[in-house]
Amino acid sequence: MTRAAVLAGVGATVPPRVVTNAELAQRLDTSDEWIRTRTGIAQRYVVDPGMTTGDLAVEAGQRALKSAGTTTVDLVVLATTTPDRLCPATAPSVATRIGLVGVPAFDVAAVCSGFLYALQAGAAAIAAGHADSVLVIGAETFSTILDPEDRSTRAIFGDGAGAVVLRAGQPDEPGAVRQIRLGSDGGMADLITVRGGGSEERTSGRPPRPEDAYFRMEGKSVFFTAVRRMTESSLEVLARTGWQVADVDRIVAHQANVRIVHAVADQLGVPTDRAVLNIDRVGNTSAASIPLALADGALDGRLTPGDRVLLTAFGGGATWGAATLTWPAVTPG
Known part of the structure; x- marks a missing residue:
């Protein structure tokens, strides 16, 4: 099976x-x-x-x-x-x-x-x-x-x-991860980056620049690219799951910025009140943001058993993706 x-x-x-x-x-x-x-x-x-x-x-x-x-x-x-x-x-x-x-x-x-x-x-x-x-x-x-x-x-x-x-x-039981779709574009590597510390810097023959030790982000470009890629990957994963946009009960997006999350919901045609948000309390926690939001949503009842959930994210690389699952009966540890 x-x-x-x-x-x-x-x-x-x-x-x-x-x-x-x-x-x-x-x-x-x-x-x-x-x-x-x-x-x-x-x-x-x-x-x-x-x-x-x-x-x-x-x-x-x-x-x-x-x-x-x-x-x-x-x-x-x-x-x-x-x-x-x-x-x-x-x-x-x-x-x-x-x-x-x-x-x-x-x-x-x-x-x-x-x-x-x-x-x-x-x-x-x-x-x-x-x-x-x-x-x-x-x-x-x-x-x-x-x-x-x-x-x-x-x-x-x-x-x-x-x-x-x-x-x-089994694929039809609560909690089953239905579909995951991922993508990347290395041509956008400089949108979100830490330039220093890797082989690129160490083999350059140039002394390290102090500013290259820190995280840098092209905020305006990231905003528009994130909305587009998160929306596209969400539509693709919904189609592969066999769900319509109207079937989505909750969106748990990477908590990058509340405006990005709302813009993705708007582009998809999902009411913004279906988005599980905790960015006001924890900020953008990068790779931790989706599981943190899942735990918060399960704890306070925003995620309930049977909810059809859409996950989506955009990050450095550039990388992006989306996934679908039906929420199970779980209590955060």
């Missing part, structure tokens, strides 16, 4: 430190009104010194496993742009700290689309029979790569982690 990946558990975490718009306004040329109007963000969470992406990933992973009622999986996939080290990958350490010694684990780097790319990897492993269960995590400490003087990025990004447990099941 056809195997499908079924969502069996969800968990999320954020660091304890809250940074409000008012606090940012004390240090940058900005204001609470400016940030809220342009992004919809009121606050974000930021790691304290010594707290790593791996720390957040472990906590979110443990909570997802608790939600699924299990302590073991056959594979761990971690989506992150802010790994603990350039080498090795962070996933093996996360797996070991959770107690999954010997389990294969690897990182996926697709920036804000990372969770969907990791979800595809986990679902494919289950569909192919290579795993019966997979822990998929999105975790970021974006505060560690932001320019302290750049209000356009400091105001947007926050830290956090979210995770889901997938198990083998």
Whole structure:
């Protein structure tokens, strides 16, 4: 029989430190009104010194496993742009700290689309029979790569982690991941980037430039490209699922900017009140944003069993994607 990946558990975490718009306004040329109007963000969470992406990933992973009622999986996939080290990958350490010694684990780097790319990897492993269960995590400490003087990025990004447990099941049961469609265009690599730290810089023969150590984003171009690619991939995945736009009960989009999420909903013809939003509270958490929103939506009742859910994201690379599933009866760990 056809195997499908079924969502069996969800968990999320954020660091304890809250940074409000008012606090940012004390240090940058900005204001609470400016940030809220342009992004919809009121606050974000930021790691304290010594707290790593791996720390957040472990906590979110443990909570997802608790939600699924299990302590073991056959594979761990971690989506992150802010790994603990350039080498090795962070996933093996996360797996070991959770107690999954010997389990294969690897990182996926697709920036804000990372969770969907990791979800595809986990679902494919289950569909192919290579795993019966997979822990998929999105975790970021974006505060560690932001320019302290750049209000356009400091105001947007926050830290956090979210995770889901997938198990083998049937395509028609609640929680089954129905379809996933992904895309990329490397010609847009400079839209969202950290230029320094890689082989491009190290083999250039030029001394490192301090500004290249920080995250940069072409905001206006990203806005229009994100709306277009998220809308296109959403329509494609809906068609492959056999759903009409009117069938969608909830959109859980990458929490990039409230205007982007609303614009995608408008382009699709879905009422904006069907979008699950938590960006006002956590900011843009890149690869962690979709699983964080899933956990929040399940916790406060915005996601209910039987809801037909559309996931979509756009990130650096450029990368993008969308997925469909019917929400199961799960309680966040």
